[in-house]
Amino acid sequence: MRQSLLAGTMAVAVLSLAVVSDTPTSAQQLSGSVNVPQGVAELGSVELPRRVMANSQALPAGTYEVRLTSQTASGDSVGALSILERWVEFRQDGDVKGREVVSIVPQAEVSDVAKSAPPASGSARVEQLRENDYLRVWINLDGTAYLIHLGIS
Numbered sequence: 001m002r003q004s005l006l007a008g009t010m011a012v013a014v015l016s017l018a019v020v021s022d023t024p025t026s027a028q029q030l031s032g033s034v035n036v037p038q039g040v041a042e043l044g045s046v047e048l049p050r051r052v053m054a055n056s057q058a059l060p061a062g063t064y065e066v067r068l069t070s071q072t073a074s075g076d077s078v079g080a081l082s083i084l085e086r087w088v089e090f091r092q093d094g095d096v097k098g099r100e101v102v103s104i105v106p107q108a109e110v111s112d113v114a115k116s117a118p119p120a121s122g123s124a125r126v127e128q129l130r131e132n133d134y135l136r137v138w139i140n141l142d143g144t145a146y147l148i149h150l151g152i153s
Contacts, residue, residue: 035144036083036104041068043088043139043146046124052135052150054090054098059150064090064097066124066139068146073101088148105145114138118145128152 043066050061066088073085083104090098103113110118114136119125124139132152139146 035142037068038083039070041141042066043068043141044122044124046126046137046139048126048135048137048150050135051153053153054100054150057098058153059090059098062092064092066137066146066148067091068102069099088146100148100150103147105147107143107145110145113147114145 045063045065047063048059048061052059069087069089071087072082073087074082086102086104087099088102089096090100105113107118116127119138119140121140121143124137127136127138128134129136129149135150135152137146137148137150139148
């Protein structure tokens, strides 16, 4: 009994590693509904109407280019879901002005995390949340939502 339980556990572990290690380098398909870039990707431009905090750093009001990095927010965790929480950079004139974690949400699951309709594909929207305590930057890129939450300072 112990041997068959151990063999079953080992088979699941090997299969899990094979699934994780067999992912393409350009993008990873999850549940057939979201295509997440593995590397750096330009998400677009946003206008922040006021000063906010990004990763405990002040980010003044202004226009920023938002770039998705290849760095996951959760470190070296095993599994496909780690790529859904990544770091983004807020850039001006080629310089990084701040960084924050982005949550990447498949189109089919957006209604589970946000009450309003998403911005049009290829565009962004900045919304004030929770009694003006937070700004949400919502970028829609090919139906995939990129949600960044910034504290108002």
